[in-house]
Amino acid sequence: MxxxxxxxxxxxxxxxxxxxxxxxxxxxxxxxxxxxxxxxxxxxxxxxxxxxxxxxxxxxxxxxxxxxxxxxxxxxxxxxxxxxxxxxxxxxxxxxxxxxxxxxxxxxxxxxxxxxxxxxxxxxxxxxxxxxxxxxxxxxxxxxxxxxxxxxxxxxxxxxxxxxxxxxxxxxxxxxxxxxxxxxxxxxxxxxxxxxxxxxxxxxxxxxxDAGCTAHRVYSYLFKRVRAQNEKFYARFPQDRERIARVFSHLLERRSVETPAGNILSAKSLQCLGIRFGSAQGMEQIHFMFERPFEESTGELSYKFLRDYDSLVSVDTNVLYAVLHESIYCSGGGEPSGWAAESTRKQVEASECREFDAAWACKEGRPVYFTGEMIFPFMFDEIKQLRPLQEAAEVIAMKSDWPKxxxxxxxxxxxxxxxxxxxxxxxxxxxxxxxxxxxxxxxxxxxxxxxxxxxxxxxxxxxxxxxxxxxxxxxxxxx
CATH class of the missing domain: 3.40.50.1820 (Alpha/Beta hydrolase fold, catalytic domain)
Structure with missing residues (x-):
């Protein structure tokens, strides 16, 4: 260059x-x-x-x-x-x-x-x-x-x-x-x-x-870890269960809300904040974010809440993380990562933990579970800086000829x-x-x-x- x-x-x-x-x-x-x-x-x-x-x-x-x-x-x-x-x-x-x-x-x-x-x-x-x-x-x-x-x-x-x-x-x-x-x-x-x-x-x-792509195996373990962290979060802050469910119900009803940074906040993208549960004070950070999520006068999500969401989305300034994240688990072997987190999530929602399905959880009165350190295809629709990279991300996800x-x-x-x-x-x-x-x-x-x-x-x-x-x-x- x-x-x-x-x-x-x-x-x-x-x-x-x-x-x-x-x-x-x-x-x-x-x-x-x-x-x-x-x-x-x-x-x-x-x-x-x-x-x-x-x-x-x-x-x-x-x-x-x-x-x-x-x-x-x-x-x-x-x-x-x-x-x-x-x-x-x-x-x-x-x-x-x-x-x-x-x-x-x-x-x-x-x-x-x-x-x-x-x-x-x-x-x-x-x-x-x-x-x-x-x-x-x-x-x-x-x-x-x-x-x-x-x-x-x-x-x-x-x-x-x-x-x-x-x-x-x-x-x-x-x-x-x-x-x-x-x-x-x-x-x-x-x-x-x-x-x-x-x-x-x-x-x-x-x-x-191991040779090949280990992404699916990794996420089969990590979803269990994320589930445990969600259980700890709601045990520590039981008062958050209802107010968080209100926010998710609001997003499911409207499908999405645009944030000040031009991102699209949907139920699935809000769930991604669970990445914070794996670091010190991450649970506290999410807890305080949901203290007052709505504007009392309008019933809409507050500007502060939306700004807080934008501030927690780091992949818009570090897009390399989003595009290459699953490829770090590919070491030769002729296998693509193939959006491993997405397919593993569907399996988990169907057979192990339906609380990752926000619509089901809200309907059944169950706590909505947040996801973890995972990249999903919808993020390339909803995060403004990732939208232009959607096709390149798909090529990377389907790439199978990775070197060891x-x-x-x-x-x-x-x-x-x-x-x-x-x-x-x-x-x-x-x-x-x-x-x-x-x-x-x-x-x-x-x-x-x-x-x-x-x-x-x-x-x-x-x-x-x-x-x-x-x-x-x-x-x-x-x-």
Whole structure:
């Protein structure tokens, strides 16, 4: 893509400002240009920008390869000299979300900067890494051309980007922290480039590594987790059952309501807010949202309620998450994901839990159950920024020729010190499947805890990071 890509103007402006710091490195994956951006200071931290121009498609001929920019923010403590410290690469959850932007030295970052230079990677397509938006994707051409481009933004190429960064920074090896989908990327890293890793720490992110598409199996487990979280929610806030049912009945009667952001709020789209039930304070967030959902004078849903809904819809600013979400479960095998969450939901509603059917629940006086971390086809009708990507999403859903993400033989002889925090009641990454995977990775130690939810690293990051580091390093003996 060169400078003609979505971030071309941004790329050119940085070249003009920092051209003296640009270098060209011949990595094992191709020629990469690296330049250093601005240096900033926030409370307790020094921040340094790094940009890398890497191949869009690593299988293309090196001479004619299209390029994308990958951005990393190096974070060090302002309280100590970090020049001699090794790097740890942070792999963000998602897919399709940029790395966190540090405001101060709290949490896991504070702990990590005691012994590392932390590198916050904006995975390709996110943040400042040639971001994929609705507008930039539409500019690529047809739905098939969009899908072909999107397919290059999975864990395998994220890891290849990381390899280019490692070599540009002159690191023989480095460590990784993988949160959620970042853990999926870690298992891909251990499969493709184990010799590049010194140690790996995973938090709520051990994926099934079987060949083929595991999406249907994953969702058959996760709907049970979501059902349990709904039962907890209504047990904690029994007063919400009636007021929530009133909102769903209102939407079912009118079919839909347009929100201030131009989204369509239907019963099914409102159910998607259950994704919040898997993180700390998520239940409280939904509880307070339904305190006063209607305008008393008109009986219509209030502007505040509709705005609250818009603020909780993150896939409109991170469309990559919606389009590629099910593909993270496809590792070779010639199988498509095929809207696995949608088909699994229909099976669950028919045979296990009809409360996911809002119309039935309202008619029968049953509580309406919210759904979880799932992407459904109707979202591409009802979320404004996803509508133009509907055809491309369908192509991705039906794609069957996905490359492998994991190498079980390589994982079985894994030489890298590694450990994982596995959350007992994780609503997004199934415990049973995580433990299956842990057993396939040589040397992988697991800490199974019910004290934290999927967001544990954000709840008590310093303690959790230290615990997992100690396990990987053998400071805590096997027992």
């Amino acid at each position: 060169g400078d003609s890509g979505p971030s071309g103007a941004h790329l050119r402006s940085y070249r003009e400002n920092v051209s003296s710091s640009m270098c060209v490195v011949d990595t094992s994956l191709g020629r990469v240009r690296h330049w250093v951006g601005h240096r900033d200071v926030v409370s307790g931290l020094h921040l340094q920008e790094h940009f890398f121009e890497v191949p869009l498609d690593y299988d293309e001929d090196a001479q004619g390869a299209r390029k994308v920019t990958v951005f990393c923010r190096e974070v060090t403590s302002s309280r100590r000299d970090a020049s001699a410290l090794p790097y740890v690469l942070y792999l963000q959850g998602g897919p399709g979300f940029e790395s966190p932007r540090p405001f101060d030295s709290g949490g896991w970052v504070d702990k990590a900067t005691e012994s590392f230079r932390v590198l916050l990677l904006d995975q390709r397509g996110t943040g400042l890494s040639t971001p994929l938006t609705t507008a930039s994707l539409r500019a690529l051409g047809t739905a098939r051309e969009q899908a072909s481009h999107l397919a290059l933004h999975r864990a395998d190429n994220i890891v290849r980007d990381a390899e280019c960064v490692r070599q540009c920074l002159g690191q023989a090896q480095w460590s990784t922290i993988g949160q959620s989908f970042g853990g999926f990327c870690t298992l891909t890293y251990l499969s493709l480039f184990p010799s590049s890793l010194r140690e790996s720490f995973v938090f709520g992110g051990l994926p099934p590594v 993400l994991y190498d079980e033989d390589e994982l079985a002889r894994n030489p890298v010190r590694c450990a994982a925090a596995v959350y007992y009641e994780d609503m997004y990454v199934e415990l049973a499947l995580s433990m299956e995977t842990a057993a396939k990775v040589s040397g992988m130690r697991t800490w199974v805890t019910s004290e934290y939810m999927h967001s544990g690293i954000r709840e008590n990051g310093a303690v959790i990071l230290q615990k997992v580091m100690n396990m990987a390093r053998g400071v805590e003996p096997i027992r």
